[in-house]
Amino acid sequence: MPIRIVTTHLEFEGQVEEVRVVLEGEEPPAWGPDTPFQVVGKPTARVDARERVTGAAEYSYDVQLPGMLTAAGLRSPHPHARISRLDASSALAVPGVRAVYSHLNAGDFINPSSGKPVFGNELLYHGDLVALVVAETPEQAREATRAIDVAYEPLPFVTAPDAALAANAPMVNTAVPSNTISDEYPQVYQRGDVEAALAQAEVTIETRMETPAALHNSLETHGGAASWDGSRLTVWSSTQGVFGARQQAAAALGLPMTAVQVITQYMGGGFGSKLGVHRSGLLAAYASRQLGLPVKYMLDRTEENLDAGNRPPSVQAYRLGAAKDGTLAALDLAVIHNVGANGLWSSPVALPAKELYQCANVRTTDRAARTNLGTLAAFRAPGVVEGIAGLEVAIDALATELGMDSLELRRKNFAERYQLLDRPYARKMLLDCYRIGAERIGWETRDAEERRYPGGRSGHLRRGIGMASQLWGGDGGPPAQAIAKLLPDGTAVIITGTQDIGTGTRTVLAQIAAEELGYPLERVRVELGETAHGVFSPMSGGSMTLASVGPAVRMAAVEARKELTEVIGQLAEAPADALDIRNATVFNRETGAEMGGVSTYLEQLGGHEITAKGMRGPNAEDVTVRTFGAQFAEVEVDIGTGAVRVVRIVAVHDCGRIINPLTYSSQIEGGIIQGLGFALTEQRIVDERLGMVMNPNLGDYKAPTIRDIPQIDIVLLNEPNVVANTLGVLGAGEPPIIPTPGAIANAVGHALGKTVTRLPLTPDRVLDMLSTTTERS
């Protein structure tokens, strides 16, 4: 097949990147709106559900090899300190202990992602790694961490971002002369003239939104098991990207990529925090190579919550100007990011302000502070969750000021085009999402007396309804490859190098292949999650897995089927295009005659397996592909206790064609539930005087339980986006978390007649709001 190199553009979490891609062959034409389907679009139980409900699924945490050792980390109890003495002799004397690594004996082990030593003698945050113990059992390893004799010299620290950026602030890292990320900060985006437009605007408002650090708390912690056999390293990594993990492990150990394989068959959640092999996986690999035995290092829950990343705190200040009729004239946003000790980037909190509403005069200013706290990591729609909450609360406040219905205000300022590049959207169904969601939640009666006061005006319950919009990329892109193999017995194997991080990737890829092959789903097996036998696929992040890998799988299946019908045609002496394959059985299209199962033909080929390749083609140029959506929330607030109960969420998202409505709804529900936690209960709590995290565990970090779940109504739009890719699909992982906190905040604002300024809306803050914040009608 002829090879071409195409330049295409990838958009990942707000950034547009130019990439060269190698393409081979032609993608099949896109599935149209009227394409008939047998498997695609049908609610389908996960193909690997059985392994997951029986305990047979092997996660990285579960890998056990003969002679395997276990590692445990000793973590800094200080927000900033120098190690003045470290004596591991007592630890080494604990029975079963094989090694203790620290800056003293492993100081030259460099993490390729940061270019810095894995073990330093300056500790930058509570939970920074001091030393690693490797022992025969987990108990011995943990015991030995307590036996290491360490003396710390505490250094001045700073945890608040504005304090970190102030003149004369203590340096977060004494080796780095500034507490900002780089001299590219503050980052300013502007179009038009915000100050002039604000000065002339008929109505202006100012709002503020502070969002907390949220901890991913994937139920499987970060880590990996590694086995070095003298020439080859195998890492079972709890990762969202086996290829990236391989590259990092190879670079860290100075090995050629052929000498490293990474395996991730099952993993217990990542939500953006597991894009690579993580320091823990590198340490397992390092120790395994040093000791010549397999080593497993899975973080314990405390280590996880101190050192595996966070959705970083944001402080957002909005100034909006509008005409009396609601036309938005100016939007100014200043954000302060707290990216933690080693943060190298800041999240696109300002993205919604730049894009969501039609506005000629926009300015966003991002300031980023490094602080003596754990470093940020991507967390399900990083920045955009926080930015939508801030912006949509500001829009509600503006509507109140104008005396306008807030949904009407949103419609009035609907942006037809993608304003950052002044080009069209491939499709924008946001107005449909507004209409459908408003109908479902009963927007029209949101102010009705009996709805707002369930126990009457003298009672203690107030209900409110609010909404927020959602925007996200999720269109994926190349490179992504797949191979389809048709086996002699009439089964098929699809090989990719993606991973199923719990989203149901294995299942939707099997559905796509089964559809194109004309095979029943049970006859298709999807192999993924390993570098050695897989073919390149991107990491599972940015809601791009299906939209990237799915079209490659489809193309491989289409090509395999073509070859199959040619082979059968020659064997049966019939023209290939007269052959149809349904249910792995061959039919003559013209006569309708059944010609036997595919295996009847394939078995004649001496074991030959038909093998075909598929590749994700380039993205459409000069157009912006987005998922848009909206969520509507109804909440009940107890004004006596400050407790907020979410009664109902209506979710309307345009995620393109839905391959599997069952797993799609699970994704949407999961996103909403995480968003609900962010809105109401979740936050990393830092004692500012001590610089320490007070709740690095699952008891005090309040993630939602089954008791916190509202009624969730999901509207399935299921409209293929034919511009996006040949499947018409868009990502669904991140969209559902994006509007939930904003919708809940606006519902609480509606219930109380106030404007929310801080998340999470814990009862004490709700009571505070009742007594202090200014009234609104």
Added chain:
Amino acid sequence: MSSPSSNAASVSTSASTTTIHLTVNGRTRTLSVEPRRTLLDALREDLHLTGAKPGCNMGQCGACTVLLDGEAVYSCLALAIECQHQAITTIEGLAHDDQLDPVQQAFIDHDALQCGFCTPGQVLALKSLLLRDPHPDDDAIERAMAGNLCRCGAYPKILAAARSLAGRAS
């Protein structure tokens, strides 16, 4: 995390091993463990039954849930030596031959799992409830399951699976 300025703790608590007998999924198993070994670690490290998951090792997530005489417990909070007189059921022992337990089947049919890391614990927590109350209402289901966190948010579907087993449509 230990003392602020020095981390020294010189007393070794490493102890010799003890022989114990555990009845796991109907079979008696003989193990040699340190007294400090939790039931969770005994199952995972000694018996290679890795279905029970260490989500926190401190009794806060439920991923390690197993049944002791039919009662759901956090196996990370029990010591193995304490469990010698009870029947231990792990997720591996729930299906018989190739026949899944109805709870497992309901989880599959309702897609009551995403990453699946919490799933063995969820299945066993629900199993335990249904053993003592075959027709629980929503409140009973939520009480029984509230100690099993699911970070992926499979709760609505866990509830749907539970309702179907309780004989009620969702």
